Amino acid sequence: MRGRSGGTRTRWVLRAVPLLAVLLAGCGTDPGTASGDQDAASRPPAAEHWRPEPGVDWQWQLSGRIDTSVDAPVYDIDGFDQDAKTVAALHAEDRKVICYLSTGAWEDFRPDADAFPASVRGKSNGWEGEWWLDIRRTDVLEPLMEKRIEMCAEKGFDAVEPDNMDGYLNDTGFPLTAAHQLRYNRLIADLAHRHGMAVGLKNDLPQIPELVDDFDFAVNEQCAQYEECEELTPFIDAGKAVLHAEYELPVADFCPESRRLRLSSLLKKYELDAWRKGC
Template identity: 35%
Template sequence: MKHAAPKFMHIGKALRAAAIAMVCGFGICGGYSGSASATAKFNVGDRWDWQLKGPADLDRDVEMLTLNPRLVTADQLQGLHAQGVDTVCHVNAGTIAETNPGFFDLPPAVIGSPHKTRSNERYLDIRRLQMVVPVITQQIVACKNQGFTAIEPDGFDAYAKDSGFPLTAADTVRYATTLAHVAHGLGLGIAQKNVPELTEALMPHFDFAITESCFETSTCEQIAAYPKANKPAFNAEYTDADIDFAKACAEGARLNINMIRKDRPVTAPVIFCQAEF
């Protein structure tokens, strides 16, 4: 489903202040700067891999590795950092599962329809910032404490799904930007995950982009705004999609988007544009 790129008003000081207050509510606001992570050093052209379902294989010649936090230990993250690898923590942001911290702290009114392909997850009413953001912050704090250098908040596309709530693109921008302030307040980098149609509004607040199937869906040009602004963009095409991956690699090279190919469950096997592992 494609959406026209909407225009949004600048996210102002009040929203930033609200994000700081939420972080302070967890007793961790002392180091808040409002700027990007001091530890993550993402660069345009970095190689990456993405693993969400185990067992994980951490032996990768990459500069960035995005992981389900359940697949890795703090010691393993330390080892990756010693090798110069930035580590990105996958976080449920537009949805929540019972296994996520804070699920049972949420009132039923902000928990919506089940996700179409992940029935253990339910959509969140992201308009209710004061209720939802503190709960998602618990996941972000857990990522930081485990040793990740950045987060990948998934589910920003809930406004285009059957979430059970009348969510809009403007709601998504407001919510996503709030999470960006929270992540930066914790010294973490943060990715824009998908929603290429919102890149113009989100990019000033995010450090890099992670997308799925931009070649298949003809949305790579929108995400290319990141490398044009000297921020990296990473994309995964799926092995079950009927595409010419060599052409996807050529498109990635032209736009400075790092392309990989993964299976739909996002397990360890990966096809890079030059080699397969």
């Protein structure tokens, strides 16, 4: 039985991959029809949406009963496990609410798990019940992810936190390239915007320069532990929040630097229950 709800994770990144090699990797011919490559003019116009600003405080809770007493103006909670009533209760207390979804991995415990064909499921991402998705297959994944994002919108969420957005840096079982990841991440951002919600870039630090204009904020795990927080400054420079969590460092080790960089930093437990320490 899982000890948490949702699939946030520390990164199983192949950190030895040089950035230039990743960015120049070949695209090849993708399986399926890449509907994510449609011309933007053919899509419905994006609705206006909330945009969190640098330094905003936040609470990240993906397991347990949501504790609405935490004094934070932004809550990030599981999109499947939490209902419209919970979102409305947070809105009644003048909070903005982010919908956590896994968009890059298949989770066998989700209610729509059977809709994902075996052909798009790859290797385990290191968490029980989760496998990487073949993000090249936008013909299969786009409608499935749009249904998930529609669910968030129907429940009243203000934004989406799409997880597992850096498969190209991991051993997924598929020959994913940086180009595949850029296309897929932009597709997810476009879907969220079409449904009137903000969207955050989860980890994927090497592609921040290419993606900062497509996303409204960033969500990062452990940039202080891996001495990477400076790489998130393009979001801050663009007036966009960086929602940052550490798990293993004491707050005294990362909060001074977080304040200098204007990151929205928390110390959390890996199970992402209600417990937190803010900077």
